[in-house]
């Protein structure tokens with residue numbers, strides 16, 4: 300019996316969200332008195348044995364370059380076989396782009412209850428109940444998973460990674476690998492940027508910036524903080540910024556440790572995607588802006604004056 | 619080309635979120651219902667665009683829900699689509715809903731099943747993947763672009779820090795998000811036409827539920843904002859470092 304963690308990779312490197320998933324999976328395994336194991340699909344460039352420090356004892360490597368790009372159908376079949384062979388009781392994913400693609404398929408294949416967007420460890424005192432985000436961050440639901448095998452898809456940034464000691468035993472998984480039907484023809488990376496959903500710090504700006512030509516001050520602050528960029532919906536709609544930066548109820552939902560909102564009013568639909576951030580800083584010239592009600596720190600003033608000053612102050616403090 | 623578009627009914631984005639019955643049920647009093655924005659703005663509109671490009675395209679809409687979902691499905695028909703199917707059952711869990719959709723899809727012989735990226739109430743992002751697995755079809759999730767060339771779809775999907783362009787032969791299941799299409803507003807002609815479009819009600823097929831909601835809870839309220847003078851930006855940065863410890 301095991302808790303099996305899907306260890307997701309990007310160009311062969313283990314994603315940050317998967318370190319969280321492993322730490323979480325190891326804790327679930329401890330709760331259940333069984334061992335945590337991992338499964339990696341595709342070529343790996345990182346030292347997989349070293350992932351033992353996140354609590355996984357054994358890693359099943361489906362080592363086939365045909366699987367360097369995601370085809371959820373093929374991945375699901377391979378992971379299902381590993382899960383069955385290892386007698387997995389709980390299968391853990393990160394609720395990131397790949398997790399959202401594979402976990403539901405696996406749930407249907409194994410007829411295993413799935414909770415996606417989990418934010419806490421299971422409560423096993425009476426059944427198996429996992430807390431998840433619902434209503435776009437405005438509430439939580441406690442979901443009872445009523446099957447023998449259970450699947451948990453953990454929200455990125457919801458569980459702190461802990462690195463301890465130990466190495467994992469790495470074994471090559473002997474599973475069926477179907478020919479992928481989804482053919483990846485191009486990968487376009489926004490180079491040098493921190494991926495939004497994995498970012499610890501996000502600097503976000505809204506219509507208060509007046510136009511795309513004014514984004515330099517926002518980018519400079521993000522750069523100084525090693526932060527990802529985000530924006531409000533009208534900003535993306537007007538093509539001032541790319542769609543993938545749109546956060547909120549109808550954009551990407553994020554939960555960084557620090558969210559800095561510049562010239563964003565804080566409409567309910569915007570807040571829905573960012574209110575799980577640990578600390579929120581609001582810079583807005585309107586003291587009545589609703590965002591201040593959701594903020595931890597705020598400055599009432601003109602973004603064009605405040606943001607460059609903040610960048611300087613950050614550079615100074617960081618040395 | 620035959621397309622099935624999944625339509626979900628969700629509370630309006632400004633709805634007050636509260637619970638009743640000892641925090642086990644969503645309080646629907648005073649709630650306005652809308653088409654789940656991802657379903658409406660992206661998957662439905664993209665399907666309509668495909669029909670505009672090729673008039674032989676047939677679009678069916680499907681919703682799993684009781685009769686009170688009908689105004690929503692009529693509203694969706696006002697945007698476009700040839701007919702709608704309602705599977706007459708109360709929403710249970712994702713697997714149950716996906717099983718209903720898969721059953722209808724199987725019988726309808728669709729080339730393409732579109733879902734939204736997620737619903738804005740349950741935020742499951744699960745239906746598309748489950749339907750694809752139940753139908754044993756390829757699944758591309760979180761599409762930001764969808765093009766059709768004969769029987770082959772070229773789909774751009776979100777990945778961490780960028781995007782990936784994929785090709786897949788139909789039939790397939792695709793979940794759509796921003797980028798796939800632009801929101802449309804229904805016009806009077808569409809609204810009139812929707813009244814007479816067929817809305818078929820079918821009874822649910824046997825399927826299991828795997829999960830249940832034990833209870834809901836609201837997040838604890840925020841302590842309140844600490845305001846810093848605009849003349850003292852350095853103080854804000856100091857607080858972020860020393861008090862909040864986030865930089």
Ligand SMILES: Cc1cc2nc3c(=O)[nH]c(=O)nc-3n(C[C@H](O)[C@H](O)[C@H](O)COP(=O)(O)OP(=O)(O)OC[C@H]3O[C@@H](n4cnc5c(N)ncnc54)[C@H](O)[C@@H]3O)c2cc1C
Nearest residue numbers: 505506507531532547548549562563564566568569584602
């Ligand atoms: C169904 C639905 C879904 C939606 N989904 C989303 C979503 O996912 N994400 C989202 O963001 N929105 C969403 N919206 C839109 C949302 O309601 C707001 O309209 C939007 O968030 C406003 O964007 P904004 O704050 O950038 O612009 P505005 O509301 O125009 O606010 C601009 C702010 O900038 C401030 N400002 C102006 N100049 C300066 C300056 N020099 N210095 C400092 N501050 C300044 C103003 O005081 C104001 O508060 C949705 C709406 C609907 C109806």
